[in-house]
Amino acid sequence: MGQTMTTTGPMAGSKELLRDKAWARWTALGLLAFAMFCSYVFMDVLSPIKDLLQSERGWNSTAFGTMQGSETFLNVFIFFLIFAGIILDKMGVRFTAVLSGAVMLVGASINWYALTDSFIGSALDVWFTNHLNHIPVFDQLGVSPFYEGMPASAKLSAVGFMIFGCGVEMAGITVSRGIVKWFKGREMALAMGSEMALARLGVATCMIFSPMFAEMGGKVDVSRSVAFGVVLLMIALIMFIVYFFMDRKLDAQTGEAEEKDDPFKISDLGKILSSLGFWLVALLCVLYYSAIFPFQKYAVNMLQCNIDFTPLPAGSFWGSEAVTYIQYVIMLVVAATAFAGNFARNKGAKAALFSISVLSLICYCWMGYQAQSAGAIFAVFPLLAVGITPILGKYVDYKGKAATMLVLGSLLLIACHLTFAFILPMFKGNAAGGVAVAYVTILVLGASFSLVPASLWPSVPKLVDAKIIGSAYALIFWIQNIGLWLFPMLIGKVLTSTNTDIEAQVAAGQMTQEVASVSYNYTWALVMLACLGVAALLIGLYLKVVDKKKHLGLELPNVADTSVVKKEIEESEVESAEG
Numbered sequence: 001m002g003q004t005m006t007t008t009g010p011m012a013g014s015k016e017l018l019r020d021k022a023w024a025r026w027t028a029l030g031l032l033a034f035a036m037f038c039s040y041v042f043m044d045v046l047s048p049i050k051d052l053l054q055s056e057r058g059w060n061s062t063a064f065g066t067m068q069g070s071e072t073f074l075n076v077f078i079f080f081l082i083f084a085g086i087i088l089d090k091m092g093v094r095f096t097a098v099l100s101g102a103v104m105l106v107g108a109s110i111n112w113y114a115l116t117d118s119f120i121g122s123a124l125d126v127w128f129t130n131h132l133n134h135i136p137v138f139d140q141l142g143v144s145p146f147y148e149g150m151p152a153s154a155k156l157s158a159v160g161f162m163i164f165g166c167g168v169e170m171a172g173i174t175v176s177r178g179i180v181k182w183f184k185g186r187e188m189a190l191a192m193g194s195e196m197a198l199a200r201l202g203v204a205t206c207m208i209f210s211p212m213f214a215e216m217g218g219k220v221d222v223s224r225s226v227a228f229g230v231v232l233l234m235i236a237l238i239m240f241i242v243y244f245f246m247d248r249k250l251d252a253q254t255g256e257a258e259e260k261d262d263p264f265k266i267s268d269l270g271k272i273l274s275s276l277g278f279w280l281v282a283l284l285c286v287l288y289y290s291a292i293f294p295f296q297k298y299a300v301n302m303l304q305c306n307i308d309f310t311p312l313p314a315g316s317f318w319g320s321e322a323v324t325y326i327q328y329v330i331m332l333v334v335a336a337t338a339f340a341g342n343f344a345r346n347k348g349a350k351a352a353l354f355s356i357s358v359l360s361l362i363c364y365c366w367m368g369y370q371a372q373s374a375g376a377i378f379a380v381f382p383l384l385a386v387g388i389t390p391i392l393g394k395y396v397d398y399k400g401k402a403a404t405m406l407v408l409g410s411l412l413l414i415a416c417h418l419t420f421a422f423i424l425p426m427f428k429g430n431a432a433g434g435v436a437v438a439y440v441t442i443l444v445l446g447a448s449f450s451l452v453p454a455s456l457w458p459s460v461p462k463l464v465d466a467k468i469i470g471s472a473y474a475l476i477f478w479i480q481n482i483g484l485w486l487f488p489m490l491i492g493k494v495l496t497s498t499n500t501d502i503e504a505q506v507a508a509g510q511m512t513q514e515v516a517s518v519s520y521n522y523t524w525a526l527v528m529l530a531c532l533g534v535a536a537l538l539i540g541l542y543l544k545v546v547d548k549k550k551h552l553g554l555e556l557p558n559v560a561d562t563s564v565v566k567k568e569i570e571e572s573e574v575e576s577a578e579g
């Protein structure tokens with residue numbers, strides 16, 4: 001019983017643990033958060049160069065979408081997400097963190113090799129061209145990650161992305177568990193918010209740097225972008241290894257075995273699946289995230305197809321690498337000041353930080369327009385989310401209205417996708433107007449991205465018993481992965497089927513791959529994503545009705561629940577001390 005006293009924080013007569021030192025626990029968070037930042041960079045590293053993949057490697061939209069959807073294939077159909085939870089439970093945070101880093105790196109390295117010039121004409125190129133054109137059972141079910149005629153480089157990239165996807169999902173649940181271990185009873189909400197903010201900046205990072213590396217030196221090489229992601233994943237693995245030794249030292253101090261999650265139990269499924277509230281939240285999750293993450297993979301190309309970007313003259317300052325680095329620094333200033341402004345206690349400091357953030361954002365947007373870069377324009381997507389996520393989280397904690405926020409988030413999602421579908425194309429030929437509409441819409445979409453997660457995830461504990469919360473989250477993640485697997489492929493297929501004239505002109509030699517890659521009409525693909533928002537809106541409204549009828553507490557603040565939990569923990573500590 002005495003051990004319990006040493007693990008819950010500094011007490012009278014207890015030994016100060018490593019996690020009791022602010023520098024140590026924030027260093028541990030930094031290691032985990034930067035590793036996730038690196039994984040987010042690689043996750044979308046090919047998204048801003050879809051046009052180059054078509055012109056350099058012959059990937060049409062179907063091939064691109066199939067390859068991108070492969071990331072979650074093993075998690076969904078081989079249930080690796082469930083196995084990852086079991087590994088975490090049996091082996092603990094340290095081992096699973098290092099394993100996830102190694103798996104991500106292996107998958108990324110395969111993905112990189114598939115896009116190198118060395119792969120072209122190799123024995124592997126020939127093998128992948130002649131094989132994996134028909135996968136028994138999966139073809140019959142219509143869920144195969146390959147298809148006949150798919151470029152060999154796209155097939156091997158898909159294999160690598162599948163492996164990477166297993167690692168990144170494993171890393172995600174491991175990092176969350178690690179944060180709980182180091183920040184239990186302390187600044188856990190701030191720690192999780194900080195980790196999420198840094199991870200989201202990975203999306204902006206790849207949008208800015210991936211095109212730069214692909215076109216570096218005036219010679220296009222898409223493998224350089226992937227190599228950039230691979231190097232970051234090497235660093236991520238090093239971060240996990242350093243964390244391994246920090247975490248081991250903490251356990252040596254406590255004298256305890258690693259804290260582990262409750263295992264996923266099949267017997268829990270009945271309890272979870274019988275909850276109407278759970279099903280509504282799970283469906284909201286898969287619908288909403290399916291309209292956001294798959295869209296990220298096509299967003300840059302969508303902007304290229306709808307905005308007339310002016311080619312910059314050779315040697316132009318705005319087309320130089322220096323501009324890319326300056327923009328990135330300004331982007332970091334926007335994110336850092338917006339995030340820090342939420343926690344400034346002095347009103348003057350808060351106003352100053354937010355003012356710097358807004359002015360820096362305006363400067364960034366102006367530079368993005370001058371650089372004529374679709375990747376730099378879409379990179380603003382996570383910036384507003386980084387700034388307002390703490391505000392929204394605090395509002396839900398103290399004021400409630402989680403179900404209402406889900407509805408509002410869905411409305412914003414619908415408005416943004418319909419704006420991209422019908423309003424943005426109206427500015428074709430008016431680059432300044434198109435860029436302005438794009439910036440505003442992307443920022444609002446980022447705000448929507450903050451509204452839903454801030455209210456969605458804290459709602460789950462109110463819908464299922466605390467003893468099966470781990471199983472509930474595992475099931476939600478699995479359901480979410482189905483959408484993340486399906487919709488990148490669907491978007492690609494919709495683009496191909498609604499742009500048959502482009503495919504025909506390329507086949508007839510009347511249009512080059514370079515021109516074709518920026519000529520797609522995205523209207524119906526965006527309408528499909530807007531329909532996901534409509535479905536999410538209807539479910540959100542129904543959830544409000546169910547909440548009012550069954551008193552689920554979704555509209556109530558979380559602080560009361562937190563107080564009860566805190567009181568129970570304190571009582572448990574007193575009992576342990578007395579024991």
